[in-house]
Amino acid sequence: MSENIIAETPKPPYVAVIFTSIRTKREDEDYAQTAEEMLTLAATMDGYLGIESARGDDGLGITTSYWRNEDDIKAWKQNGDHLAAQRAGRKRWYKTYKTRVATVTRDYGSE
Amino acid sequence: MSENIIAETPKPPYVAVIFTSIRTKREDEDYAQTAEEMLTLAATMDGYLGIESARGDDGLGITTSYWRNEDDIKAWKQNGDHLAAQRAGRKRWYKTYKTRVATVTRDYGSE
Numbered sequence: 372m373s374e375n376i377i378a379e380t381p382k383p384p385y386v387a388v389i390f391t392s393i394r395t396k397r398e399d400e401d402y403a404q405t406a407e408e409m410l411t412l413a414a415t416m417d418g419y420l421g422i423e424s425a426r427g428d429d430g431l432g433i434t435t436s437y438w439r440n441e442d443d444i445k446a447w448k449q450n451g452d453h454l455a456a457q458r459a460g461r462k463r464w465y466k467t468y469k470t471r472v473a474t475v476t477r478d479y480g481s482e
Numbered sequence: 483m484s485e486n487i488i489a490e491t492p493k494p495p496y497v498a499v500i501f502t503s504i505r506t507k508r509e510d511e512d513y514a515q516t517a518e519e520m521l522t523l524a525a526t527m528d529g530y531l532g533i534e535s536a537r538g539d540d541g542l543g544i545t546t547s548y549w550r551n552e553d554d555i556k557a558w559k560q561n562g563d564h565l566a567a568q569r570a571g572r573k574r575w576y577k578t579y580k581t582r583v584a585t586v587t588r589d590y591g592s593e
Contacts, residue, residue, distance in 0.1 A: 375504065375540040375541060375542045376542075377502050377503075377504065377542075377578060377579070377580045378502075378580075380582075383582075387498075387500065387582065387584050389498065389500065389546055389586075391488050391489075391534050391546070392488075393486060393488065423502050423542065423544055424538075424542075424544075425536040425537055425538040425542050425543050425544045426536055426538055427535075427536040427537055427538065429486040430486060431486045431487075431488075431534065431535075431536050432536050433534055433535075433536045433544040433546060435500055435502070435544060435546075461592065465592065467488060467591070467592045468488070468591055468592050469488045469489075469589060469590075469591035469592070470589060470590055470591060471491075471494075471498065471586045471588075471589040472586070472587055472588050472589065473498050473584035473585055473586040473587060474584055474585050474587060475500075475582045475583070475584040476583055476584060476585060477582075477583050478580060478581060478582040478583065479580075479581055480578070480579055480580035480581060481572065481576065481578045481579050481580070
């Protein structure tokens, strides 16, 4: 699902959406396909700065997406295809989830 | 490494540290042990609100830790055992990493 790349975000401030979820045990081919489609779709949205995603064998996953501002997040949340994916997520794919919206104030790293 | 639990954080605002990393391919028994020790140690720190961690098969991992305020984050970053783990991380365990400090302004979820 992820591209194994750390997002190349600009200098803060910018906003982050931290989406933590635990998958249902049920196998579901639609899930991987939709997840991939959502990554591709998000990247076309205005204000998109990058995305990072990881899911461990225990079923817990974290996806962080980065955006220019709150309006960009709202537009992404209301996107029609994304709304459909959110509904399927609530109904079938996620046992539980939590979304946190945050303002990144500083960052540092190895590069 | 993770406990497969979504952190039960209080009502925002609070701060989040988003640590994204890509592991070196090298096997290293110390890594898992130290990672586990750091999770246990973090939980004893003042202002700790919770932690979530996931690493996929592609080597990309995201650990989000939640804290009451910036001072708590600084104290955790300066903790002696944690400093030693950070050094080992930079030298041996992580090919690349990025740390983002953010203020969580709102959240919502399935529960």
